[in-house]
Amino acid sequence: MHGIKRQQYSREILKQKRIQDQQKIKTYKDLTHSALDTRDKGIFTTDALQLTSKILELNPEFNTIWNYRRDIILTVTNDVKPDFWENELQFTMEKLKRFPKVYWIWNHRIWVLDNYPNATDKIWLRELFVVDKLLSMDARNYHGWHYRRLIVKKLESINGKLMDKEELKYVTTIINKNISNYSAWHQRVQLITNIFNKHELNKKEMKDMVLSEISYITNAIYTDADDQSVWFYTNWFIANDIVRLVLTNDEYIKMLKDIKDNVILINNDDVEFSGKENNWCLKILIVIEKTLKEAGYELDKDEHTEEYLKKLIDNDPQRRNRYIYLSTKQ
């Protein structure tokens, strides 16, 4: 979760905590010993299942135990109660609420859905709703977005209908809520790539999409020129094959020059306001100049990469050597 302060423990508190934790540690060790023991003996019973539940309750990071659990479930699957699978989903949900960033829990949940007996698309639709909920609680959980893609893929293959366009609408509403959501911008890259690679649009629609994307980016860099998510996305977008193919070379060069003008305007405005250049602007300007040259546009006197790098060496000492290295390559 974002925006939550990490708790700092003093040495004294840590010492007390350790004493308090000793009983817990012992319980945990005993449980894992007996679970690994039963596993090695090849015991796959509902009792052993209970044992894994207890351990995962304490430590959901223990993937060996999740594996063992799945082996047990597959063995006892005919003996379990009808509501077993529903409870298993509930089990993972409880864990996810406490540990939203543990891979194995997400992994197990997908496995449960995949193995759910007599499942229809309804169960996956319900899961999409669950992901909506989870993302509304923490829209910047990368796991949540990854999981969402898995669910959507499943629904697409069941229904034989692509969902990228609806998903793009969804991700746009999330980015609108907070343009600093890096995971959501990443999802946007995935979706736009899909839409073009799977030929979901006709020629005019493709062009419209690229144009509206340009104005979306422009809107974002004006709204917050200090936000790296937006710059990363811009960086991906301008040098992308999709854009190159959809636009004619002249249109492509015009787009780059337009963005360049806007970035220069923003940077100059920053200088006027605070006396400082905007490093993000300088970096993207270098990318734009490089891309322009690759597109066959002669910058000649308008080329300022060397100058931008010099400024960056001064303004961004942490990456100084990288800029020096880059300027030697010029």
Place this chain on the structure above:
Amino acid sequence: MLSPERRTSMAERRPSFANFSGNSNHIDTLMVPHLAGIEDPLPETTPEKVDVLIAGTGLVESVLAAALAWQGSNVLHVDSNDYYGDSAATLTVDQIKNWVNRIHNSKNESEPYKNAKLYISSSNIGPDCKYASRDFGIDLSPKILFAKSDLLSILVKSRVHQYLEFQSLSTFHTYENDSFEKLTNTKQDIFTDQNLTLMTKRNLMKFLKFVLNWEKMPEIWQPYADKSITDFLFNKFKLEKPQVFELVFSIGLCSNMDTKVPLALNRIRRYLVSYDVYGPFPVLYSKYGGAGEVSQGFCRSAAVAGATYKLNEKLYSYNPTTQVATFTDGSKVTVTEKIIMSPTQAPEGNKHVPEQKYEVNRMVCLVEKDCKEWFSEDESAAVVVFPPGSLKSGNKHVVQTLIMGSGSECCPQGTSIWYLSTTESGVRAEMDLDAALEALEISIIRESSEEITNDNDIVQISDDGRPIINSVRLGQSFKEYVPRESVQHLMKLSYTQLTSTPPFDVVNPALFDNDELNNRANSVNKFIPNASDNGIIYTAMPSSEISYDEVVTAAKVLYEKIVGSDDDFFDVDFEDDDNDAMPTGASVNGVINYENAIEDDEEDIQMGEDDSNEFVGEMEI
């Protein structure tokens, strides 16, 4: 003598309170103590000797009483009225009638209220009418509570919040070009607003980021330190009039164009840092009545800590030599420490009430309209601000309006209460308030009418395909709109309240220097022969401030005068410490973890190489 006609008190509403807390284990700790004169009979006698006598149960006095009582002082807290709240009271229509009569008949030369005018629609309110007098709870000092403020901390610390129910208020309208504009104050609003130019978006965001940490950037504001905030926003941030007015008057709630930069920046930040503390709204208000409920809550807390309460008790005189205070009913009490008194409670023959040279002009209308059009979904209140020059009276000062709907439980279904106020004085104030009232009326009739001008006329499509609101057209249609109905006024009250606190300033501690210690040092405050109030410290009347922000400051200054330091101000250690969370009312419950929409999260992604290669890698330059 009990108040003959009043609204149900906190304790009497307790069942609903237990319900909303939703946790039967805590009912004991949520017990609302009874208050003498409301649920408990008034004590027949007063104590013989107390440490502190406080007269007036307004906000500052009540917070002070509770702080002193919990600190261990022996407090006698009286009020000459037959209800709690004094200058902060929440009154029924009949009580308002008596209040207006009292002001007209007041013989107090330093009476802080004047020019009270009252109209009541007797065919609508009264016995056998559609509405009863006690259906309404009218605040003499309507207030809103910022989610991040000193009073809210004190409410939580003192646990007084447990007696109260809070509701959220997120709608702040700025009246401009004859229409109500909703605020654009979050990053999301700015990013998605299609009417703002790109440069305006940038400038607005730049300002919002700056204002959160403005003290740390003196190079930006110092050159403007003596200038007005409007000058600063126009010239340094290149913002345009609608945004400047929004920031200064709706978000900052400043009174006029000339508010100085540092003061205004603090006021603007107050709003922004309060946003998203408990949810997507900056302020709260207490249900069943604003300041009246809050002050009553503190009185109950003081009573729990041992303070004695008495209503209908008016001071006749105080003798600082013998330390004996005499009341008009003949009873006497020895006060070993201090007497603190609201100017409203000053005894006849007083000579020490501080000069009340500032006017707050107020108007209250009970209106037969629910005004839902002005509220956000699930909310029942809104703030409407009329910036300078926006009214046809050519107002130089802001008119601030607080609208309360029936969901606040201050008025019945289908009605609402409009509180208007201005720091303008005299006839001009009357003209401004009338103009604002008219603008509100026209607006609500138009917005609640079904024959609204066709939206297509108002929204136009620009060359690049974006919809643009045609404000000229909107203004025109507004001006040309002839209302077919009129707003039914159930009650209309206007009055001037005097205060010693300048508009939008904090209480000046020097006001409270009318005690012996300072009399020796300061010849100005010498005891006056035959004055009935020698040695009495007067509190300040509520200022024009619409928030509660001055209250704790004033109470602390007084507390320090009495105790010597404010270190242990509400330093209360409750035994049952398991209930520290802030269970704000139903509408706030369950709202957690809102990220501040403006502040950047530095931790989001590092520019580091290992972390950033999800789709772009190290930016390839």
